[in-house]
Amino acid sequence: MRRTRWIVLGGCFLAYLFDALEIVLLSLALPAIRVDMGLSVTQAGLLATATLLGIGVSSVMGGYVADNFGRKKALIASLVIFGLFTAAIAVVPNFTVFLILRFLAGIGLGAVWSVVSAYVVETWPTKSRGRAAAFVISAFPAGGALAAVISGQFLPDWRLMFLVAGTAVVLPLFIVLVFFRESATWAADRAAHVADVVSVRDVLGGSLRRRTVLGTAMAALALTGYWGATTWLPTYLTTERDLPPESVALFVMILNVGMFLGYNGFGFLADSIGRRRTIILTLLGVAVTMPVYALTTDQTALMWLGPLFGAFTAFFGLFGSYLGELFPTRVRATGAGFCFNVGRGVSALAPFGLAGLAGVIGFSGGLIVCAGFFALAAVVALLLPRNGVQAADPVAGRTAELRRDATATT
Template sequence: MLIGSFVAYMFDALEILLLSFALPVIRADLGLTTTQGGLLATATLLGIGVSSLTAGWFADNYGRKRALMVSLAVFGVFTAAIVVVPSFTMFVLLRFLAGMGLGGVWGVVSTYVVETWPAAQRGRAVAFVLSSFPIGGVVAALLSGALLPDWRLLFFIGGVGVVIPLVLVGVFFRESAEWAEQKTTPVKAAEIFAPELRKRTSLGAVVAGLAMFGAWGASTWLPTYLQADKGIPAATVAMFLTVLNLGMFVGYNVFGLIADRIGRKNALVLSLAGVAVTLPLYVVAADRTALLWLGPLFAFFAAYAGIFGAYLGELFPTRVRTTGAGFCYNIGRGVSAFAPLTLGALAAGAGLGAGLLVCAGFMACAAIAMTFLPDLRGATTVRAPSVRG
């Protein structure tokens, strides 16, 4: 079911990234300030953060397949509804509600692969599935290039398209046998904070929060930065970002192999540190040729999300795997909700370039924090927390 998981997460990425491509047009059409534009992205990520516990809890109690289908349906409906959005306030609300669905997909597909693939190949398998994120970015860029400035139609087509992964999951997915075999008593979300898991949960959320703050701050404003600060036309920006996302796709899969070879932890440190070094080079690049080549290089190292899928899944026992992994990753996304808004405010005074450099600093901090988490090579998965009736 790698292909089905790949397509499901590709649409998750597509829905998230459409806003980045459409944001310059939306701001002009609705007369939004930079801060208001950032609030649209913030609302999406806040919805993802809120779903960090609910989606994982649902998957651990009611199954991976059912949770994935509910998540897909929720973000598809609320994304398509933007076609008739009457006001900025309603736009913010719809993005928040779509985020509630978007937050569930990463944890479920990551957990599903962790539970169905052997440990020796797990890194590359999860990385392949999650490498659909940059492919979703390519599709978003192509759709944006074809449909903008009609941003309402863009969101409608993106939302309706979710029917494709829904059919794939509904028809071809089988429930995780590992989940079905171990399910006995209902899972409580608080179990991921049991003494034997508390440190892993807390540190995992910190690393993801630092990384996601930097990632979403950069990805939200990068198209605007290329247009406003570098003077690149919108059509050319779409091409630049397509090349960038192809570099990210290659990076995900190469780092999946690296993770299986040197361990998920070491691969994560390398990936995060690589972004911290290459993103500033991209920001200070003076001409379009340099931007065209440095973009894929910086994106190549931005493979941490793919490795997180395998690492965080192995960090928790089967009983609370989706709850724990989803909490860490999506709390990170929730924290990153403030990145677009914060960087939008920073851009008003210091420029978007300065904001992107701040994002690189967050990546460096994430790499350092990652060193405090365990290296799971050859380790037995931590035991499930004791359950009290």
């Protein structure tokens, strides 16, 4: 069991690293894509929006597959989908096809989060689940740092860059196919509910409705701030802070180092003081540091402030364990995936909206607006259960399943 636990941890980290790589590469490539295809700022923002809309759709599709057919099959399907449609960008003929491909890739990209979060919750004991989930999701900033390195090597040839990134997904796909076993917790629960078909209705009805709605609202607000800020950060640095394009990759890489350290550091803290408290702390932290970053004009100060506010985006990693614990095994991927990915779907408007705001108040003003969304997310988090794994099973009215979930891997 211990060996399985570590295989899941490493494999899920790698799968999510490639997931992050595909998302962040688009942000870094937008300046080159705009020049090459003659796109406006609004059109470029729509490319990011299309990706997030696809991610929103995956909240239903990914959770349905994972809860009804297994975590492993769902993860394999997700990797194949986003790898294939990312590689296809290499031959995209026009803006419309580009939008469609990003939407389809987004379906696979969003489903990965749902599955890896469920895998970690179901294979790691409660006492270390927060740090384990945070480590897996810290693959996102690690993927962002890798994206900065890759973009520096390939840009302005963004077509070749996406071809290489898409085909490289065969690496995590191979690991999942060969070394992963199906979640024992899911398999046992599925055997007990063999006739049941899980759907979104299961998490939108009864006593689960409140936590689903609040969890979705928290994720939507936090991710609106996150995607609004990070999508346009390279453009902000070049247009308003006069950084040369070759320096942006370094800034983004340092920022992602701060994110990686923050995800893992706050993951340990979450296991000590609780997931929800740590989420609130990080949301308030980024709400305070983001405006400071936006108003700073000194380039050296910007370089070192980036990792500071980046560290506070650790809520992104903590959502994995916290949202997963809010739902029982039978609907875990559906419930957690719905909250997080519908939140990401709602946040699809953020890149487009910030592009519009930039014409009025500048990108720095837009970043300050994003900080307000983080603060609102912290308020919503206060309304959610303090520790989902200790709550009674809201579906069956029993504590047995949650107790089994918490101790299955100890």
